[in-house]
Amino acid sequence: MACSIVLHIAQFRIMKTAGIREARQGLSSLVAEVRKGREIVLTEHGRPVARLAPLRAEAPSPYRSHRRFRSSVGKAGAPVSTALADDRADRI
Numbered sequence: 001m002a003c004s005i006v007l008h009i010a011q012f013r014i015m016k017t018a019g020i021r022e023a024r025q026g027l028s029s030l031v032a033e034v035r036k037g038r039e040i041v042l043t044e045h046g047r048p049v050a051r052l053a054p055l056r057a058e059a060p061s062p063y064r065s066h067r068r069f070r071s072s073v074g075k076a077g078a079p080v081s082t083a084l085a086d087d088r089a090d091r092i
Contacts, residue, residue, distance in 0.1 A: 015038075015039045015040065015041050015051075016033065016038060016039075016040045016041070017040070017041045017042075017043050017048070018030060018040055018041075018042055018043070019042070019043055019044070020042060020043070020044050020049075023042050030052060031052075034052050034053065034054055035054070037054055039051060039052065039053045039054075040052040040053075
């Protein structure tokens, strides 16, 4: 029991909070804090409504172009245009 409490305390992160009015008046200083890697919770009447957090690094796409992606997928039958024409012909 004591180990889990210590673990939770070690994982607990104190986040700065800012009211909506403070955020409007000092957005540039809040963005500077976020650039440092900190998270800020925006509150309205004392209730959390939003969180400002640093962007995560996006994973690089395995396909850098549509051409490479399309060639890797391959064709699985008739083109879609043929399937649509057949479907429309069935309705007539």
